[in-house]
Amino acid sequence: MARPSRKDEILQAALACFTEQGVDATTIEMIRDRSGASIGSLYHHFGNKERIIGALYLAGTAQYAERLEHGFAKAGSAEACVKLLVTSYIDWVVANPDWARFILHSRGRVEAGEMGEALREANRLHFARILAALAEYRQQGVFRAMADNCFAAVVIGPSQDLARNWLAGRSQSELGACRELLAQIAWESVRANP
Amino acid sequence: MARPSRKDEILQAALACFTEQGVDATTIEMIRDRSGASIGSLYHHFGNKERIIGALYLAGTAQYAERLEHGFAKAGSAEACVKLLVTSYIDWVVANPDWARFILHSRGRVEAGEMGEALREANRLHFARILAALAEYRQQGVFRAMADNCFAAVVIGPSQDLARNWLAGRSQSELGACRELLAQIAWESVRANP
Amino acid sequence: MARPSRKDEILQAALACFTEQGVDATTIEMIRDRSGASIGSLYHHFGNKERIIGALYLAGTAQYAERLEHGFAKAGSAEACVKLLVTSYIDWVVANPDWARFILHSRGRVEAGEMGEALREANRLHFARILAALAEYRQQGVFRAMADNCFAAVVIGPSQDLARNWLAGRSQSELGACRELLAQIAWESVRANP
Amino acid sequence: MARPSRKDEILQAALACFTEQGVDATTIEMIRDRSGASIGSLYHHFGNKERIIGALYLAGTAQYAERLEHGFAKAGSAEACVKLLVTSYIDWVVANPDWARFILHSRGRVEAGEMGEALREANRLHFARILAALAEYRQQGVFRAMADNCFAAVVIGPSQDLARNWLAGRSQSELGACRELLAQIAWESVRANP
DNA sequence: AATGAATGAGTGTTCATTCAT
DNA sequence: GATGAATGAACACTCATTCAT
Numbered sequence: 001m002a003r004p005s006r007k008d009e010i011l012q013a014a015l016a017c018f019t020e021q022g023v024d025a026t027t028i029e030m031i032r033d034r035s036g037a038s039i040g041s042l043y044h045h046f047g048n049k050e051r052i053i054g055a056l057y058l059a060g061t062a063q064y065a066e067r068l069e070h071g072f073a074k075a076g077s078a079e080a081c082v083k084l085l086v087t088s089y090i091d092w093v094v095a096n097p098d099w100a101r102f103i104l105h106s107r108g109r110v111e112a113g114e115m116g117e118a119l120r121e122a123n124r125l126h127f128a129r130i131l132a133a134l135a136e137y138r139q140q141g142v143f144r145a146m147a148d149n150c151f152a153a154v155v156i157g158p159s160q161d162l163a164r165n166w167l168a169g170r171s172q173s174e175l176g177a178c179r180e181l182l183a184q185i186a187w188e189s190v191r192a193n194p
Numbered sequence: 195m196a197r198p199s200r201k202d203e204i205l206q207a208a209l210a211c212f213t214e215q216g217v218d219a220t221t222i223e224m225i226r227d228r229s230g231a232s233i234g235s236l237y238h239h240f241g242n243k244e245r246i247i248g249a250l251y252l253a254g255t256a257q258y259a260e261r262l263e264h265g266f267a268k269a270g271s272a273e274a275c276v277k278l279l280v281t282s283y284i285d286w287v288v289a290n291p292d293w294a295r296f297i298l299h300s301r302g303r304v305e306a307g308e309m310g311e312a313l314r315e316a317n318r319l320h321f322a323r324i325l326a327a328l329a330e331y332r333q334q335g336v337f338r339a340m341a342d343n344c345f346a347a348v349v350i351g352p353s354q355d356l357a358r359n360w361l362a363g364r365s366q367s368e369l370g371a372c373r374e375l376l377a378q379i380a381w382e383s384v385r386a387n388p
Numbered sequence: 389m390a391r392p393s394r395k396d397e398i399l400q401a402a403l404a405c406f407t408e409q410g411v412d413a414t415t416i417e418m419i420r421d422r423s424g425a426s427i428g429s430l431y432h433h434f435g436n437k438e439r440i441i442g443a444l445y446l447a448g449t450a451q452y453a454e455r456l457e458h459g460f461a462k463a464g465s466a467e468a469c470v471k472l473l474v475t476s477y478i479d480w481v482v483a484n485p486d487w488a489r490f491i492l493h494s495r496g497r498v499e500a501g502e503m504g505e506a507l508r509e510a511n512r513l514h515f516a517r518i519l520a521a522l523a524e525y526r527q528q529g530v531f532r533a534m535a536d537n538c539f540a541a542v543v544i545g546p547s548q549d550l551a552r553n554w555l556a557g558r559s560q561s562e563l564g565a566c567r568e569l570l571a572q573i574a575w576e577s578v579r580a581n582p
Numbered sequence: 583m584a585r586p587s588r589k590d591e592i593l594q595a596a597l598a599c600f601t602e603q604g605v606d607a608t609t610i611e612m613i614r615d616r617s618g619a620s621i622g623s624l625y626h627h628f629g630n631k632e633r634i635i636g637a638l639y640l641a642g643t644a645q646y647a648e649r650l651e652h653g654f655a656k657a658g659s660a661e662a663c664v665k666l667l668v669t670s671y672i673d674w675v676v677a678n679p680d681w682a683r684f685i686l687h688s689r690g691r692v693e694a695g696e697m698g699e700a701l702r703e704a705n706r707l708h709f710a711r712i713l714a715a716l717a718e719y720r721q722q723g724v725f726r727a728m729a730d731n732c733f734a735a736v737v738i739g740p741s742q743d744l745a746r747n748w749l750a751g752r753s754q755s756e757l758g759a760c761r762e763l764l765a766q767i768a769w770e771s772v773r774a775n776p
Numbered sequence: 777a778a779t780g781a782a783t784g785a786g787t788g789t790t791c792a793t794t795c796a797t
Numbered sequence: 798g799a800t801g802a803a804t805g806a807a808c809a810c811t812c813a814t815t816c817a818t
Contacts, residue, residue, distance in 0.1 A: 553735075
């Protein structure tokens, strides 16, 4: 296994700081102290704070997208696909709580910054892949008629809401405990009525 | 109609700045310029920036809670109650987009600050009122069995997700257009299977 | 006994604040809170902070001068006069530690301010009275030859040094315990050698 | 001869400002203007104003202590030691009036701040060295019986009082002129009566 | 690639003072 | 005489960023 590169060390340190202090309250010096890199090195690798945030964001979403991709390859029905959207989201949040918290809170910021277009492009792609995977089923009339953004909200909204609360420490119970239930509800919510 | 007090003017100005610049990027001077109050007056009334944020947050949630309360008084069935949770949330967001955006993004910050306990107390109360309104129906077995936090997430999660996207300008379509559909889905998601 | 006037209440409150916080760290609002007077009242009576400090200073030195005056009236020898300078100083410090501390630390400030001339005038007068009381003895050759400022320093310097340390809490022992010894040393230091 | 370091330049500039304006009235910008360093550099080296004050204080007292140390090495009698305490103090004040004024007025402030313990430790050490140098003579009964703090006050009090007045511009005559007389009086004041 | 001293515009906040009531 | 809301200049301090080594 390769040693983590300096860049990755910095990214990991930044994420830890963001988790503990919040993104705005984290200073470059905090990241320096935690990563062991010098200020000069930080700027050599990333150029500015915004780009550290952006790189972290993109790496996080890519990681999640990859996980989803793997699942889709094996899903053989509309139901499996929809449930996969829920379960893989929850599983990823549980496995990467810091990353999930950061992404959940920094989207607007990254979108507004210089890496905004890159982010939107990645999102478009991600969304398109999901739609493509579901396109066949939609044509078969498996799903209830609704706008794309509604569909996405209905499927992932409950999980995201629960994840937000859990990541903020407002839930005493485990997030994973609701995994199956939320997947089932998502499926029931979007399938065409029998 | 009474003229808005100096305190309210400051709060309104702060909200407008938060909407345009974001909370962190808003400086006290921006609020001063927009409100017409002097810096001294700002501090005379609120003491520090944190407390402006907190006051605005609490005022916003109170406003929404009041709206919900009014509706509950007239709701005569479990279905009406659940749908009301969705529709009154969406209606409030559409009617107060700036306030909604601010509240959606500042919860963690306020919770972490000196007014955190006041906020948690208000939330506890709000949540308790909703549960009380539904308690009777729950005992009758009207609802599918699930934890309280799951119930809340299933009912409001999709609306909140959609609202976030709409408030961030990521939706071209109107938020209100999904009103009935989301209410219906919420109800179907939590009712006991027939 | 007359009730203390509002002015005196303010002065007392100011002195207490100065003792606890230091003169610079004391704000008008602290004095307001402690005195019970309103900000407007404070400014009505004194005009500004500087004049509160000045009034307090002058009142304190006057009080000490009066005490000295009383003693001199009864002192019938050079030795008695010199020892009186020491003992009445120490007695006053022990009786009015807050006032003494304030005066010991604020002289330069008052001298530099608008009441500086009044202070210098009071000091000149005070000094002149002491010299007058000793003039006769000096002519008789009772004292060792030295400049006036040296004389004053030799007589009062040790007491003042000890008082400073005691007032700052750096001495565990009582200031009064050294009273007689310091008076004796002062006398031996200034008398002409036998 | 080495060029003064940036830190020393800042310290020198601060001392000059303190002399002209007083410590409280000196702003960071004044020190910046006088030292030529940037605000960032000031804070890079010292962290905050308090620490500039503390560093200056400690450097000044160290300088004086060193001077005293050198003298003690050559003093061969109780009389020489006592007189040295007086003369080296006066000589140092005359040679470093700004530093002396600053130290005379800032002790309480530094003691109350974060460097207070360092200062007290330095003082303890300084005091202990002096006592050690005199210990042998004390055992021989050379000195009049009195408490340590009295002894210190009697020896240095007159010089300090005179120095204060001279440094404040209240003395027209030279401080150095009293050097021998004060040393002599100090010795007479503490020696055991013949 | 790495370092860290230096930079300075910008921030939240303080507080003596004013003045209309 | 008394009140206290309003004022705004001034301050200590922060922190992303640069650049010579």
